[in-house]
Amino acid sequence: MSSAPHHPGLDPEELRQVLDRERPGLVGGPLTAQLVQGGRSNLTYAVTDGTSRWVVRRPPLGHVLATAHDMKREHRVISALHQTPVPVPAPVLLCEDTSVLGAPFYVMEFVAGTPYRTAQQLAPLGPDRTRDAVFRLVDTLVELHAVDPEAVGLGDFGRPDGFLDRQLRRWGKQLDASRNRELPGIDELHAALGRTLPRSPAPTVIHGDYRLDNVLIDEDDRITAVLDWEMSTLGDPLTDLGLLAMYSTPLELASSPVSTTAEAPGHPSPAELIERYATRSGRDTSAVAWYTAFAWFKLAVILEGIHYRYTLGQTVGAGFDRIGELVPVFIEHGLTTLQEG
Template sequence: MTQETPGLDLGAYRRWYDAERPGEIEGELSASLIAGGRSNLTYAVTDGQREWIVRRPPLGHVQATAHDMGREYTAMSALADTAVPVPRMFAHCTDPDVIGAEFYVMSRVDGAAYRSKDELAALGPERTSAIAQHMVEVLAALHAVDPAAVGLGEFGRPEGFLERQVRRWGRQLEGSKTQERPRAEELHRLLTERLPEDDPSVRGIVHGDYRLDNCLVGSDDRVHAVVDWEMATLGDTRTDLALLLVYDRLSEIAGGDVVSDVARAPGYPSADEQLARYAEASGRDLGDMGWHLGLAYFKLAVILEGIHYRFLQGQTVGEGFDRIGQGFDTIIDAGHDALRKG
C-alpha cells in the first residue's frame, strides 16, 4: 500500500473507511493527487475495482474560516435530489487525527474541468457556447433552490450577508498579506461605506466560488457536477454571478493563466450575454451589479493572496503556484473601476 501521496495516509484512511462502510474496499489502495487544485487537496483513491474522491484542506497555513470540509459535505448532500448536479457523498471524517485534517469521501464523476481557452477552442465555438450557457443555467437553478426545503435553512444567515462578506474578506487579507496592500485596503473601505441594503428577493444558496473549472462537464456539453463548495452559504446570490464574471476577466486584466482564461475561447459568451441568460433563466431583476463586481474583485484578489502566502511558506502541493501572486494590484484596480462605474 503506497504512502507516497502527501497529505493522505492510506493506511489510516483505510482503517477509518472500513469502519464507516465495511466491506466496500476490496483490494490494495493507491492514490494520486488530482492536478489543478489550488485550494483544498483532491485525491483519486482506488482499490483497482472502484474509485473514490477524497477532499481535505491544504497542508500548512489555513485560515480559520476557510477550507470547511463539513460545509462542502453538507451542501452537496442536501442538493443530491435537486436540479443542481453534484457528486454522491459517501462519508465525512471530523477527526483530524486520522490523516491530519478533516476530510470527506465522494463519488468520482466523469467530466472535464475546463480551465483554458485552448481546451474549449478544440471543441469549437458552438460547443463552447453551449457549455457556458448551461453553466449559467445551473447557477440559476442553484439560486432557485429553497434552502429550507432541502434541509439548509440553517446553513447561513442571509440577513446582513453582504456586510459580513466585506468584513470577512478584510480579515482574510490581514491574515495572509505577503506585503503591504494600501490600494486593497482602500477598496475595502469603499465597499464598507457603500454597502447596499439587504434585498430578500435575491437571497438563496450561494456557492461562493462558482466558475467553469468548478464544474465537471460531460461529453454531452452539460454540467454533470458542481464541486468545490467550501465557501457555500446562504446570502445574496448576486455575489455568485459577479464572481463568475470577474473570473472570466481575470486573464485579461492580470495576464497569464493565473486561474483560467476560458473566456477568451471562440464562442464563449460575453458578460452581457451571461447576465441576460441568467436573468432569463432565473426570472430575477439583477439591478446594478457594480458594487457586487467590486466585492468580487476584492474577494478574488484576497483568495489569490492567501494561496500565494502558502506557496511562499512552502505549504502547498501542486503546480502553478509560482505564478499565483501575479496581478494582485491590477485585480484591485479593476475592483475600484467597477465600484466607480456602479
C-alpha cells in the same frame, strides 16, 4: 502482501478499514490513491480498488484544526444538494475520527468530466460548444439558487443577515493583514463599495467560488458535477453571479493566476451571462455592477496576499514573482466596473 503506495495525508489501508466497517461490501480489493490537486485549499485524492473509483477530500497537511470544520460542512452541503437538480457527487462517508488519516475527511463518488481552466483547453470545443457549456454554467447556478434551504436541511447553514457588510469587512481585514506596499485605488474601491452596499435579495445557498473550472463537463458538454464547496454558505445569491461575471471578463494578460477561459472563442460576455441569469431566475440584477466590483476587490486582496507571502519567502514556485504586478489590474477593473454601473 505488499502495502498500497502511501501518499502524504492519505493511507489507503487505513481508509479501506473504515470503508469496510462503515460501508461493508463497497470496496472490492486493495485501494490505491493519487493526489488530484494540492495547494492552499483542501486536498483531493482519487481512490480506486481496480474496479470502482471514489474521491477523498481532507484538509491541507499541517492545518488540521483551522480547517477541520470544512469537511463536515462540505459533506453536509453535497449531501443536501444531492437530492436536488444541482449536480453534485454522491456522498459516501464522513469520518471525523482524526486517528484515521490525521484529520477529518469525507469520501464521495468519482464523477467523470473535465474542469476547464484555460482558453487553450476550451479551444478544441469550438465557439458554439463553448458558448453552450458556459450558458449551462449559468443555468446550473440558477438551479442552485432555486433550492429551498429549509427543505433540504440547510436552513441554519449560514447567517444571511448583514452578509454583504460582513464580507466587505472580512476582506478589508484580509487586505490589512497583507499590506506592505502602496496600492493606489484599493482603499478608494473598498470605501466606495461600503458606501453603495446594495440591499440583498432573499438568501439562498451560495457556492462562494463559482466558475467554470470548479465544475466538471462531460463529452456531451453537460455539467456532471459542481465541486469545491468549501466556501459555500447561506447568503446573497448575486455574489455568485458577480464572481462569474468577473471571471467571464477577458484580461488578456501575458500570464494570469486566474482562469483564462473567458478568452476562448465563443465564450459569452458578462452581459450575456447576467441577462440569462436574470431571465431564468426572475431576480433583479440591476445592482450586479456592485457585486462584480466586489469580486474584483476580493480577487485583488487574494492576489496581494499571495504576493505578500512571496516577498516574505513563504511561497515558492513558478509565476509567483509576477502576481504582484497584476494586483493593480484587478483594482482598476473594480473601480471601472463600479463607476460604469
